Amino acid sequence: MYKINENYLKLPGSYLFSTIGKKVREYSEANPDREIIRLGIGDVTQPIAPAIIQAMHKAVDEMGVQESFRGYAPDLGYEFLRNAISECDYKARGCEIAADEIFVSDGAKCDSGNIQEIFSVDNKIAVCDPVYPVYVDTNVMAGRTGTYNPDTGMWSDVIYMPCTMENGFSPDLPAETPDIIYLCFPNNPTGSTITKDRLQEWVDYANQSGAVIIYDAAYEAYIAEDDVPHSIYECEGARTCAIELKSFSKNAGFTGVRLGYTVIPKELKCGDVSLHALWARRHGTKYNGAPYIVQRAGEAVYSAEGKKQLKAQVAYYMNNAKVIYEGLKSAGYTVSGGVNAPYIWLKTPEKMTSWEFFDFLLERANVVGTPGSGFGPSGEGYFRLTAFGTYENTAKAIERIKAL
Ligand code: MLT
Numbered sequence: 001m002y003k004i005n006e007n008y009l010k011l012p013g014s015y016l017f018s019t020i021g022k023k024v025r026e027y028s029e030a031n032p033d034r035e036i037i038r039l040g041i042g043d044v045t046q047p048i049a050p051a052i053i054q055a056m057h058k059a060v061d062e063m064g065v066q067e068s069f070r071g072y073a074p075d076l077g078y079e080f081l082r083n084a085i086s087e088c089d090y091k092a093r094g095c096e097i098a099a100d101e102i103f104v105s106d107g108a109k110c111d112s113g114n115i116q117e118i119f120s121v122d123n124k125i126a127v128c129d130p131v132y133p134v135y136v137d138t139n140v141m142a143g144r145t146g147t148y149n150p151d152t153g154m155w156s157d158v159i160y161m162p163c164t165m166e167n168g169f170s171p172d173l174p175a176e177t178p179d180i181i182y183l184c185f186p187n188n189p190t191g192s193t194i195t196k197d198r199l200q201e202w203v204d205y206a207n208q209s210g211a212v213i214i215y216d217a218a219y220e221a222y223i224a225e226d227d228v229p230h231s232i233y234e235c236e237g238a239r240t241c242a243i244e245l246k247s248f249s250k251n252a253g254f255t256g257v258r259l260g261y262t263v264i265p266k267e268l269k270c271g272d273v274s275l276h277a278l279w280a281r282r283h284g285t286k287y288n289g290a291p292y293i294v295q296r297a298g299e300a301v302y303s304a305e306g307k308k309q310l311k312a313q314v315a316y317y318m319n320n321a322k323v324i325y326e327g328l329k330s331a332g333y334t335v336s337g338g339v340n341a342p343y344i345w346l347k348t349p350e351k352m353t354s355w356e357f358f359d360f361l362l363e364r365a366n367v368v369g370t371p372g373s374g375f376g377p378s379g380e381g382y383f384r385l386t387a388f389g390t391y392e393n394t395a396k397a398i399e400r401i402k403a404l
Contacts, residue, residue: 007143012150016133016374017041023358024368037397039324039385040368042188042342044253046316046390048297049309052252055300059293073289076280077104077261081295084302085261089246095233101265101276103283104298106290108218108247108260113138114286115214115243115262118278119180126159126178128171130189130375130382132216135182153377162378163190169336169345170194173201177209183232184216186223189375189384190345191337196229203232206241212268212275213242218260221251221314223340239265243275250342250388252301252310259290259298317342320394321387327398328385342387345372357383365400 013019020040028036048056062068076082082099090097105111113134116125121144127135136158139145146157154160159178161171169192171183183202185194194202206213215232223230232242244263248254264276290298300306321338328335334347348357354371361367361383372382387394 005141007141010148011137011140012148015137020368020370024362027362034366036366036368037389037393038368039389039394039397040370042250042386042388043255044250044388046253046313048253048257049306049313051303051305051309052297052300056293056297059296063293070292073292073295075284075287075289077102077289078295081298084299088302090231090233093230093234095231097233097263097265101263103262103264103279104290104295105260105262105287106258107249108216108245109134111245111260111262112216116142116144118275118282123179124157124159125180125182126161126174127182128163128184129160129377130163130372130379131182132184132188133375160376163192164378168192170198173205178211181206181211181213183213186219186341188219189343189370189372189379191341191343193228193340195227196234199229199232200235203235203238203241207237211241214245215242216245218245218247219250219341220246222318222342225340228340239267241268243268248298248301251314253313257294257297259294316391317387320389320391323394324385324387324398327402331402338387344385344387346383348381348383354380354383361401364404367397367400
C-alpha cells in the first residue's frame, strides 16, 4: 500500500479562512434573512482599474491573432513585466534589483508556501506570533516543525517571536538562532509596521548569524509614513540575506486575477550555492509561467494611468481603515494598525476569547472578522478587521458594532 505524507495529518483543523468560511456559511443558511458583512479574509471589493482592464482586453485580442498569439510564457516571467517591476518597485527607490532577479508567479500565497522547498528540512524557522498561517502550515507539510501542542497552540521546532502591544507588534530578535526568518511588513494580521532602522537590525542579524529572511511585502502599497521601508532591499546588506515576496492582489485588486513575484538577489548564497539558481530550477520545473494576459495586466499597474487609478483605490480602502479605526476607538475598543496597512487589530472585550468575539459579532452584528488566535497563540484576545470591504458596508458594520 502506498504511504501518504504523514506531515499533513499533523495539521490541526483546516486552513483558517476555510474554517471561517464554513462557519459563516452555516450561520447564513440557518439565518437566511440576515445581511452579513464580511470583513474577515483580506479580499478586495473594488473592480479592477480601467487602465488594467484596457491592457487585458488588448492582450486578449492579441491572443486571437496568429501574429501576436503566445503559447507558454517564459517560466520566470516576461521581460516587459520584470523590467517594469525592477524600474518602478526597486530602482526608483534606490534599490539595485535587476530584472533577472525577479521571478513572476501567480501570487505571493503560492510563493510564500513554496519557497521553503529549496531549504533543508533540518532548518529551524522563526515566525512572528501572530502570523499569516501559510508560513507555518507549509513548513508543517514539509516536516520541519516538530510536534504540535494543542494546549499552547505551538509547534516544538518553531521559534515564535511574540508581537504584542508591549513591543508595538514588532518582533524582538529571538533568543535562539533560527535558520529561516519570516517577516511580513506592513504586517498581516496586526497592521503594524517596522522602521528602516529596526529592519536594518534584522538584516545585520541575519548576515551575522547565517540566517535567511523571507520578507513578505504584500501590503507595501499601503505605507503612508516616511520612515517605513517599502522593501527590505532599502537596507544595507539585504542582498546577501533576504528574499522578498510581492503581490498584485492588494495594491491592484488581483485576488481573482492572480499575479505576484519573488525577488532573489544573485549574491544570496548558502556556501557556494546560489538560491537564485535553486529557485530558477524549481520554477522552471514546476511552473509554466503566469498567463500572458495577466502579465500585461501587471505591466499596466506601472503605467502612468494605472498608478494614478491605483493610488485612488488604495486611498479608498485606507478611508475604510480610518472609519473602522476611529469608529472602534470611539466605542471604547483598544485598536491598532490601519495607518500603513489595510488591517485593524483590536483587543477583544474582557473575558472574551478571539473565537467567542467572532461568534458574538457574527450573531449580534452579522459582521465577520478574523479571530486573532487563528494567527497564533499571541493573537489570543485580539481580532482582525479588514479595510477591503466597500465603504457602505464598512460604515454599516462599524455602526452595528458601536450599537452593541
Ligand atoms: C488574509 O486575509 O490574511 C489574506 O487575504 C490572505 C491571503 O492574502 O492569502
